[in-house]
Amino acid sequence: MIEINNLVVKYKTITFKFEDYHFKKNKISVISGRNGAGKTTLLKAIASLIEYEGKIKVNGVITYNSQEAVIFNRSVFENIIYPLKIRKLDISLYQEKIMEYAKVLSIDHLLNKNALKLSSGEKMKVAIIRSIIFNPEIVLLDEPTTHLDLESITELSNLIKKLKNQITFIIVSHNKTFIEELIDEEYYLGGKICFS
Amino acid sequence: MILESTIKAFELLFSFDKEIYSIIFLSLAISILATIVASFFGTLLGILISISDFKLKRFTKKLVFTFMGIPPVVLGLIVLLFITGPFDNLNLLFTKSAMFLAQTLLVLPIITGNIIISSEKTQKKILETATTLGANKIDKITLLIKEIKPFILMSIILGFSRAISEVGAVMLVGGNIKNDTRVMTTYIALNNSMGEYSSSIAMGIILLLIAFILHTLLAKFRGDFYD
Numbered sequence: 228m229i230e231i232n233n234l235v236v237k238y239k240t241i242t243f244k245f246e247d248y249h250f251k252k253n254k255i256s257v258i259s260g261r262n263g264a265g266k267t268t269l270l271k272a273i274a275s276l277i278e279y280e281g282k283i284k285v286n287g288v289i290t291y292n293s294q295e296a297v298i299f300n301r302s303v304f305e306n307i308i309y310p311l312k313i314r315k316l317d318i319s320l321y322q323e324k325i326m327e328y329a330k331v332l333s334i335d336h337l338l339n340k341n342a343l344k345l346s347s348g349e350k351m352k353v354a355i356i357r358s359i360i361f362n363p364e365i366v367l368l369d370e371p372t373t374h375l376d377l378e379s380i381t382e383l384s385n386l387i388k389k390l391k392n393q394i395t396f397i398i399v400s401h402n403k404t405f406i407e408e409l410i411d412e413e414y415y416l417g418g419k420i421c422f423s
Numbered sequence: 424m425i426l427e428s429t430i431k432a433f434e435l436l437f438s439f440d441k442e443i444y445s446i447i448f449l450s451l452a453i454s455i456l457a458t459i460v461a462s463f464f465g466t467l468l469g470i471l472i473s474i475s476d477f478k479l480k481r482f483t484k485k486l487v488f489t490f491m492g493i494p495p496v497v498l499g500l501i502v503l504l505f506i507t508g509p510f511d512n513l514n515l516l517f518t519k520s521a522m523f524l525a526q527t528l529l530v531l532p533i534i535t536g537n538i539i540i541s542s543e544k545t546q547k548k549i550l551e552t553a554t555t556l557g558a559n560k561i562d563k564i565t566l567l568i569k570e571i572k573p574f575i576l577m578s579i580i581l582g583f584s585r586a587i588s589e590v591g592a593v594m595l596v597g598g599n600i601k602n603d604t605r606v607m608t609t610y611i612a613l614n615n616s617m618g619e620y621s622s623s624i625a626m627g628i629i630l631l632l633i634a635f636i637l638h639t640l641l642a643k644f645r646g647d648f649y650d
Contacts, residue, residue, distance in 0.1 A: 274555055290555050297552040300570055310556040358556065
């Protein structure tokens with residue numbers, strides 16, 4: 228699904244040299260490593276959000292969800308349908324799916340609320356639904372559990388497991404329980420590649 | 424003296440003097456028109472400068488920020504030199520069009536600069552998110568305009584305040600001609616020089632009232648801006 232060869236990313240004064248990786252289709256891949264190992268940099272390079280040298284071959288539509296959820300100044304529902312709107316898709320066809328995902332993540336009662344007024348955890352849930360609602364083939368999640376409570380982490384795990392057959396997930400997380408619940412493959416940055 | 428002038432000012436206000444009210448109308452018309460035109464181009468320019476990467480970006484931003492603080496009289500002088508020099512055949516000197524031109528050029532960098540500042544603060548994350556959700560350039564610009572709407576409104580308020588309170592440029596290019604190019608600020612300046620303080624205070628009060636009403640109206644659109 229994603230092939231990375233000879234990847235080098237220069238960020239300010241630091242240069243990250245990555246090993247060659249191959250992320251497989253419909254697997255949940257977890258990227259681990261110490262702080263500053265370049266996990267976020269790797270995700271951003273895969274999402275083509277930063278410049279890099281080397282080769283990244285991506286098969287499919289990809290979306291990246293950052294560590295701090297970036298929420299637009301509008302209702303939760305309007306935030307979620309943004310990717311559908313810009314693709315000029317019929318929103319009514321997605322209503323059921325939006326409700327379903329919102330229920331799984333327990334934000335179905337917040338759909339009409341201004342998303343900027345939500346807690347950090349709720350904002351993260353909105354951002355995650357927004358990044359999966361348009362059926363991308365690959366979803367990159369950068370520390371999605373940072374602001375989530377234990378119950379919410381379980382809800383997110385359930386949602387990811389449910390979508391596993393349709394979406395390839397690449398997740399950066401330090402949350403061991405969350406990782407163990409989901410992991411198909413693990414990639415360790417700054418050392419050897421580990422497969423579980 | 425101050426009390427006497429203030430009472431006189433209110434008498435003048437409620438006398439519904441034709442000249443006073445035509446001066447008020449002209450001031451408002453020119454300032455509003457200049458602000459509308461400058462807002463349109465300033466918003467576009469501000470957003471384009473902040474989201475684009477080009478060679479002279481830093482220099483362009485410095486230039487915009489420098490012009491934000493240009494003394495109106497200097498700008499008036501520049502406009503005067505142009506309308507009496509290369510564009511002399513347009514006969515713009517001492518006309519309302521010249522005043523409109525000067526005010527537009529005065530307000531334009533204020534709006535552009537403020538939009539660059541506010542947009543650069545927030546745009547990186549918003550644009551990054553929009554990109555990853557599949558937005559094209561037009562989608563991104565539209566999204567950014569919507570997201571920084573409160574700042575755009577704030578820039579417009581600042582621009583209008585600058586336009587309506589400006590005296591140097593309109594005096595130079597408009598000439599302060601009675602019943603023609605005289606506006607509130609040039610009226611105040613003239614009466615001050617003649618020692619007619621009550622008239623100046625009256626016009627000053629109206630100017631403040633207009634500013635207060637407009638800011639209140641705009642704050643309503645802005646929502647929690649003044650909270």
